[in-house]
Structure formats: structure tokens, C-alpha cells
Amino acid sequence: MRTRLVPFAMTAVLLGGGTAAVATAPAQAAPSGPDATIQSCYGSARNYTSAPGGSGSNAHWPGTGKYAYTTANCNDINLKVNYDRTVRTCFQKTGKCNGWKKARKGQWALAATDVKTGTGFYIQFKGANRSTGKIAY
Template sequence: MRKLKIASLAASALLLGSGMTAATAGSAEASDTPMSAARACTASAPRFTSSPGTSSSDPAFWPARGTYATTTSRCKDINLKLDGSRSVRTCFKTTGCNSWRTLRAGSWGVAATDVLDGTQFYLQFAGTSRATGLIDY
């Protein structure tokens, strides 16, 4: 058993050093949350389509006007994989909007980092055209 744990740790260290990560099997005591209880952040992330804006002072937004999405324990960040490159900013119900961030098409990007679970937010997208892609938070 000890050799198995050492081999598992060595393999994990090798993957971490190469910039990759892997999940290793462990005892039930080693994990606070069973793997079946929550999916990994961005795995099977849902698609979204924003609402269009009407002017430069009213850009495209998600979710519906006057509503908020609420962060979950699944992700510590608000993550987007947009179909087209776009600037986005996250607006929080209690603290207002953060800075614009440009996210590239086809790869995961972070709209907001280290967001507490249960935080209400909406997204604004530069321009008036709809934004589409994947989202997880």
C-alpha cells in the first residue's frame, strides 16, 4: 500500500511539474466531497446566449435584465468560453462592476476571480450584439 501511495504521489508531482493535473484515487476519508456530489468546474458547462444591448451605454448582458446569477461552490471563478472574442465585465449586486477583460474565442477565460459562493452577479459584454458560448461559476 505504501509503494502505491508513493508511486501515486510521484506521478502527481510529475504531472504538476509539466503544467498538467490529474485526479488520483484515494480513500474516502481523504475527500470531504464525493466525486459524484459535484462535477468539476467547466466540465459539461452549459451554453448561454446573452441578450442584445441597445446602445454603448446599454451593452449586451446576461442573464435576463433585472435578474442575477448566483455563484456556486463548483467554481471559485466565473469562467467563460466564448464563441467570439469579446470584452466582458462582471457586475455584482452589492459592489458594482469590475474592469473590462478581453476573452479570446474558443478558450476558457476568467470573467471574475475568487468570487465567494452565493454571490449574485450579471455580465456585460462590450457592444450590442449577443454573446454566446459556455459559462460556469
């Protein structure tokens, strides 16, 4: 009987030591620098559904005659579309739009870069179909 107890006792010691080693492992530090900024920006993302286009007009977000305003959360306007779309950002102050950009399904895309906090904008989606996904700005 003694020979059977020794392996069980050793197994218990090893398991106990393994658990202690896992419990005392150092935690990983939170990201810093550009990675932390991106993570906090995407963390503020919200779902969107664009208004449909029609009669030759493109779909757009946030709505007809409405603007969204950039926040201090992000330096850029970022989209994660549920279906591939071609997009551009139009600005309230200038009345102009930037160039068309391809946004791929399920991937973050830059709709506009280096945008000042408080800037009024809307997003156009090429074509009349509604667009859905996430937006961070």
C-alpha cells in the same frame, strides 16, 4: 507445410501476448489538486446566450434585471465565448463592476476571480451584439 505453420503459430502467440499486455496496463489516475478543481468547474459549464444591448447599452447575461448566483463548483466565473468579446462582471451586493477583460473565441477566460459561493452577478459584453458560448461559475 510445417514451416508455414510455425510463423503463424508464433504470430498468434505474439498477438495474444500483446493483447494481454494492453489489457493489464495500469489505468491513469484522475487529476488531483488545482487541475481537478478546474476540470470539475468546467464540467459544470452550461451554454449561454446573452440579451442584446441597444441604444448605447451593452449586451448582458443572464437577462435584464436578473442575476446568476455563484456555486461551490467554481472559485471563479469563467467564460468560453464563441466570438472574441470584451467582458466584465457586475455584482449585485455592491452594484459595481470589475474591469473589462478580453475573452478570446474558444478559450476559457476569467471574468472574475475568487468569488464567494452565492454571490449575485451578471456579465456585460461590450457592445450591443448578443454573445453565445459557455459559462462556468
